[in-house]
Amino acid sequence: MLSLFLAHVAAGPAGYKREVLVGWQNPPQGWVEVNSDGALRRGTNLAAAGGALHGYKGYWLSGFAAKLGRC
DSSP states (O other): OEEEEEEEEEETTTTEEEEEEEEEEOOOTTOOEEEEEEEEETTTTEEEEEEEEEOTTSOEEEEEEEEEEEO
């Protein structure tokens, strides 16, 4: 199964935005896929991260989020 959706991406100091077509395909049977991301806030240097685990049928299994503090 292949899922497609539009993501809004901001890039550059002027806040230029563009749309990007993003795809995700289920992992093989017996596998789990982990998607993760992180962010850093300029000025304060505060960081956070999070992610999601999906099974081979595309179902959400678990997720996580964490404040990482100053970097």
